[in-house]
Amino acid sequence: xxxxxxxxxxxxFPAVLLLLAAALGLLLANLPTFGPIxxxxxxxxxxxxxxxxxxxxxxxxxxLLAIFFFVVAMELQYELTRGELNSFHKxxxxxxxxxxxxxxxxxxxxxxxGGDQTASGWPIPTATDIAFALGVLAVFGKGLPPAVRVFLxxxxxxxxxxxxxxxxxxxxxxxxxxxLLLAVVGVAVFAVLSRTLPTxxxxxxxxxxxxxxxxxxxxxxxSGIHATIAGVMLGLAMAQSPxxxxxxxxxxxxxxxxxxxxxxxAAFVVIPALxxxxxxxxxxxxxxxxxxxxxxxxxLFGWIAIRIGSRGRKSEMxxxxxxxxxxxxxxxxxxxLLLANLxxxxxxxxxxxxxLGVLVGSLISVLLSAVVVSSRAAWHRRVTAASS
Numbered sequence: 001x002x003x004x005x006x007x008x009x010x011x012x013f014p015a016v017l018l019l020l021a022a023a024l025g026l027l028l029a030n031l032p033t034f035g036p037i038x039x040x041x042x043x044x045x046x047x048x049x050x051x052x053x054x055x056x057x058x059x060x061x062x063x064l065l066a067i068f069f070f071v072v073a074m075e076l077q078y079e080l081t082r083g084e085l086n087s088f089h090k091x092x093x094x095x096x097x098x099x100x101x102x103x104x105x106x107x108x109x110x111x112x113x114g115g116d117q118t119a120s121g122w123p124i125p126t127a128t129d130i131a132f133a134l135g136v137l138a139v140f141g142k143g144l145p146p147a148v149r150v151f152l153x154x155x156x157x158x159x160x161x162x163x164x165x166x167x168x169x170x171x172x173x174x175x176x177x178x179x180l181l182l183a184v185v186g187v188a189v190f191a192v193l194s195r196t197l198p199t200x201x202x203x204x205x206x207x208x209x210x211x212x213x214x215x216x217x218x219x220x221x222x223s224g225i226h227a228t229i230a231g232v233m234l235g236l237a238m239a240q241s242p243x244x245x246x247x248x249x250x251x252x253x254x255x256x257x258x259x260x261x262x263x264x265x266a267a268f269v270v271i272p273a274l275x276x277x278x279x280x281x282x283x284x285x286x287x288x289x290x291x292x293x294x295x296x297x298x299x300l301f302g303w304i305a306i307r308i309g310s311r312g313r314k315s316e317m318x319x320x321x322x323x324x325x326x327x328x329x330x331x332x333x334x335x336x337l338l339l340a341n342l343x344x345x346x347x348x349x350x351x352x353x354x355x356l357g358v359l360v361g362s363l364i365s366v367l368l369s370a371v372v373v374s375s376r377a378a379w380h381r382r383v384t385a386a387s388s
Contacts, residue, residue, distance in 0.1 A: 008251070008252035008255045008256040009248075009251050009252060009255070012135050012138050012139050013135075013255075014131060014135060014255035014256070014259065015131065015132045015134075015135025015136060015139075016135070017255070017256065017259075017260050018131070018132060018135075018259050018260055018263050018333065018334070019132075019263075019366075020260075021259075021260035021261070021263040021264045021267075022263040022264065022266070022267040022333075022359060023267070024264060025263065025264035025265065025266070025267035025268040025269075026267045026268070026269065026271070026359065028268065029267075029268045029269055029270050029271075030270055030271055034270065037268065038268070040056055041055065041056050041057040041265055041268065042055050042056070042057065043055060043056050044056075045059060047218075050218065050222075051222060052218060052221060052222070056265075057265050060261055060262055060265045061228075061262060061265070061266070061338060061341060062221060062226070062227040062228065063217070063227065064258045064261060064262060065228050065231075065258065065262055065338065066217055066227055066228045066230055066231035067231060067250065067253075067254060067258055068228075068231070068254050068258050068259060068262070068334070069164070069228045069229075069231035069232050069235065070213075070231035070232070070234055070235040070250070071231075071235065071247050071250050071251060071254050072130070072160060072231075072232075072235065073164075073231060073232045073233075073234070073235025073236045074235040074236075074238060074243040074244070074246065074247045075157075075247065076157060076160065076161060076235070076236065077235065077236050077238070077240065077243065078240065078243070078244065079153075079154070079157050081240065082240070085154055085157060085158070090154070091154065091158070092305065092308075093151065093302070093305040093306060093308075093317075094151055094154035094155040094158055094305075095158055095305075096301050096302070096304060096305035096308070097151075097155055097297075097298050097301050097302035097305055097322070097325070098155050098158040098159050098162065098298075099301055100296075100297035100298055100299075100300055100301025100302065100304075101126075101128070101155070101159060101293075101294050101297040101298040101301070101326070101329045102126045102159070102162055102297070103297060103301075104293045104294075104296050104297030104300070104301075105125040105126055105289040105290065105293030105294060105297060106122050106123075106125070106126060106289075106293075107293070108125075108285070108288060108289040108292060108293040109121065109122050109124070109125050109285040109286065109288075109289040109293070110122055110285075111285075112281055112284050112285035112288060112289070113280075113281035113282045113284065113285030113286075115281060117347070117350065118280060118281050118282040118285065118350060120343050120344070121282045121285065121286065121340070121343045121344060121350075121354055123163075123166045123170060123339050123343060124282075124286050124332070124336050124339045124340050124343055124354060124357075124358065125285070125286050125289035125290045125293055125294075125332060125336065125361065126159075126162060126163065126166065126339075127159065127160075127162075127163040127332045127334075127335035127336045127339060128155075128156050128159035128160070128163075128294070128328070128329045128330075128331060128332065128335070129331050129332060129333035129334045129335060129336070129362070130156040130157065130159070130160050131255070131259070131334070132331045132333050132334070132362075132366075133152070133156050133328040133329070133331050133369075134152075134153070134156065136328060136331065136366060136369050136370065136373065137149070137152060137328060137369075137373060139370075140369070140370050140373040140374040140377065141373050141374075141376075141377050142377055142381075143377040143378065143380050143381035143384070144321075144373075144376065144377050144380055145380055147317065148317060148321050148324075148325075148376075148380075151302075151317055151321075151325065152324075152325050152328060155298065155325055155329065156328070156329070159329065160335070163335040163339070164229070164232050166339065167226050167228060167229060167338070167339070167342065168225060168226070168229045168232075170342075171225075171226050171342045171343075172224050172225045172226070173224045174224045175223060175224045175225070176222060176223045176224055177223075179219045179220075179222045179223035179224075180219070180220070180223040180224075180225065182219050183216050183219035183220045183223060183230065183233070184233075186212055186215055186216040186219060187216055187233045187234060187237050188237070189212060190209055190212050190213060190216065190234055190237055190238070191237035191238065191239070193205050193208060193209050193212070194209065194237070194238045194239040194242050194243070195239045197239070197241070197242045198242075213230075213234050216230050216233070216234060217230040217231070220233070226342065228338070259334060262334065262337075262338075263333070263334070263337070266337040266338070266340075266341065266355060267337070267355065267359060269352040269355050269356060270352065271356065272349075272352070272353065279353060280349070280350050280353040280354070282344070282350050282353055282354045282357060283353040283354065283356055283357040283360075284357070285357070286332075286336075286340070286354055286357030286358055286360075286361050287356075287357040287360040287361040287364070288361070289361070290330040290331075290332050290336070290357075290358070290361030290362060290364070290365055291327070291330040291361055291364045291365045291368060292330075293330075294326050294327070294329035294330035294365070295323060295326035295327060295329075295330065295368075296326070297326070297329075298322060298325050298326035298329050299319065299322040299323050299325075299326050302317070302322040302325065302326075303319060303322060306322075320372075320376055320379075321376055323372055324369065324372045324373045324376045327365055327368040327369035327372045327373065328365070328369045328373065329365075330361060330362070330364070330365030330368070330369070331362050331365045331366055331369065332358050332361060332362050332365075333358065333362045336358045336361075336362070337355060337358050340354040340355050340357075340358055341355075
């Protein structure tokens with residue numbers, strides 16, 4: 001059991017598992033199995049008396065995925081306070097590169113799919129799947145210098161922050177300020193409780209925090225903000241000392257169950273029997289903006305950032321290292337799939353094609369990054385060997 005948990009904490013295996021789950025969802029959606037599985041995903045489960053009534057698919061995307069964002073937020077908090085982004089200087093270069101990796105894909109998407117029916121999908125190609133990108137980096141990046149790895153990690157983390165902001169701001173609807181205020185109060189109490197650990201009665205505090213976390217999730221859902229933001233709020237508020245052990249405990253469950261289940265459900269779409277010319281502009285906008293937009297945006301803005309921040313010193317980051325970062329940035333997957341579901345929630349046909357665009361664009365980015373990252377890693381290994 002401990003060996004399997006350790007395997008799920010690696011960067012390589014969860015990435016493979018996520019890809020297989022998405023492929024399985026796409027496959028079963030296009031076989032006679034579609035009907036029974038679709039009935040299960042569409043089945044509604046309600047909590048009596050509180051106004052929460054969600055389909056199984058929404059329990060996955062709104063409920064289970066909140067735990068994923070809770071874990072991500074704890075990692076973000078660590079990086080912002082003690083890790084790779086704990087100072088302005090450390091964050092400046094990857095922040096500029098991340099801005100390029102958001103703005104250029106938006107521009108490309110709007111050029112292709114800026115019409116009235118599909119323009120709302122512009123946030124979809126801005127996201128990077130941090131777990132998947134780091135998984136590919138772990139598989140193919142042996143030999144890359146620490147500075148390159150740190151840059152890639154910081155870039156992916158900042159990209160996650162941008163995605164979280166988009167979800168919170170763009171997809172709120174009919175805000176109920178009372179519920180939101182109560183959720184904020186709950187988060188504050190959660191933060192205080194987390195700072196009392198460890199105590200002689202830690203199990204009571206932990207139980208109270210779990211109950212409070214579920215309550216905050218329900219309040220955020222009812223407030224009109226996407227419920228995954230509850231996980232973000234709680235993860236950022238939690239004291240660092242219990243946050244890291246909590247993340248360690250939850251990580252195998254997130255990597256081994258929550259993300260694969262979400263990937264399966266999100267990728268469970270029927271491939272439309274259409275000629276390429278009949279596909280929605282949203283499909284092409286996402287499929288192009290993810291790989292191409294991320295490469296151009298991250299490389300160009302990253303180069304500008306290095307020129308600004310080097311101050312006459314030779315940077316360890318080369319232009320081709322930035323290209324490698326751009327190929328990894330195009331792996332949108334988890335957050336992009338969520339954004340596709342949110343952006344086209346009222347247009348099922350366009351939503352399905354947008355999801356296909358995410359899968360195609362992310363797969364292209366995986367293949368490109370495997371080639372470019374392994375090539376850069378080999379180059380750095382040769383340079384290191386020649387200088388030793």
